[in-house]
Amino acid sequence: MPKLELQAVRKSFGDLQVLRGVDLTVAEGELVCLIGSSGSGKSTLLRTVNLLTPIDDGAILLDGTDISLPDQDPRPIREQIGIVFQSYNLFPHMTALDNVLLAPRRVHREPDSSLLPRARELFVRFGLGDHMHHWPDQLSGGQQQRVAIVRALAMNPGIMLFDEITSALDPELVGEVLGVLAQLKRDGMTMLIATHELSFAAEVADKVCFLHAGVILEEGRPREIFENPKEVRTRSFLERVR
């Protein structure tokens, strides 16, 4: 059973059909990269998985259970799905540590004595050991984005979604954030990543999916997609972004 499966997912905003029947599977421990031009619906797709955007039709299965049905409490589902956004979205009125601890404190209601060691371990693992008590505006973009990743990981999600998390970063900071993703992959995390970093995708992805005109037009191993795309649309997209 795949960790995550989208079946014929449709989503429109008014007259704009953004997703027109998306089928996508992410297996346990797999790293799937979602590529496609700007405005093709990558963010929308990730947000539907996270239940921030309700879908119009289709199904989204997490561990085989449909999570897209209306009238269920989204909270326990969101807990199992971490998401990191392009713009970090750290809470500016809290230190990095409090950003990370907020959800475990409120949702799991565990005492700090049991939460702190794990949080500290995450900070250290991602090279942020010295920055736990800093405020977001005292951190570089790359550090903020890594804190945002730690914040999502602190809830122990079974799958992580990343929405162009390096797009807002200065070029010299991109590497440290991509490094975190590679590290997560080694740890066996299941990941769905919308990205423009094609060389990164080529290097670490198990599967690359090309989203175009509301459907996954082509998918396959990175080598197949990047070196030998079957669809002419895929080829012209790759030519444009390379």
Add this chain to the structure above:
Amino acid sequence: MSENGAGKQLSRLEYERKARRRSLIIAGLSTTAVVGALVVLVPLAPGWPAVKNSFFNWEIFVRTSPTLLRTFLLDVAIFAWCAPLIAIWALVIAVFRDTRSPALFPFRLFAIIYTDIFRGVPVILVVYLVGFGIPGLGLPRPWNSPYLWGSVALILTYAAYVAEIYRSGIESIHVSQRNAALSLGLSQSDVMRYVVLPQALRRVLPANMNMLIALQKDVALLSFIGPVEIFRQAGVFKSLLANFTPYVVAAVIFLAVTVPATRFADTLISRQNRRRS
């Protein structure tokens, strides 16, 4: 090259210093001229001796100040218990107003009607209606106290304004902050309490400082329904002494509090503007 740059910087600093000095001198001269003209010309007006005697009588100033200061403490006290209650009640209204769930629609509707009504009616009318009307129902003590109902009138009115200030703050927090919090599995109310409100309240602090200053002044409106606070006491002195100087004393006492508070609020506002730009 770098020496040249340093030289340029020095002359720019020099120029700015000169410009600053020149504008200070001009401001000083023009202020002296205006104040001088007032001091010389106003006493030449035919009615000046009479005005001076009835508004700026030093002997009466000195005589009435202690009592007026003492009654001002009542203003301060009313202010002190109204302000926190306004802050809390306004927060309740603002949160009601922000609810999106259909089940809570009555609360939202209530908040909308409430703010519309209390922002649409002059404060003094609310003070009269609540301050005279409710004790007029013949309630037993202490429930007929004009202090109580006068304070309630201020709280009801000011909460409507402050609620709108809160709401503008809540709406100024970008939706991505809410989404980030929701995606971590937090409940709507936790998102409001831990993510949105702390940022929103901080952002509207300067605006609320201005409301506090306005409230401090409007406490004097309660004099119309009974409490002998500074404004009413000044009126008593006025009748007794047939002189308006007590009102001038009251004005001076108010200014002594509100001017520093206003400066402080302005400093907060400009500091916040600077930080955001």
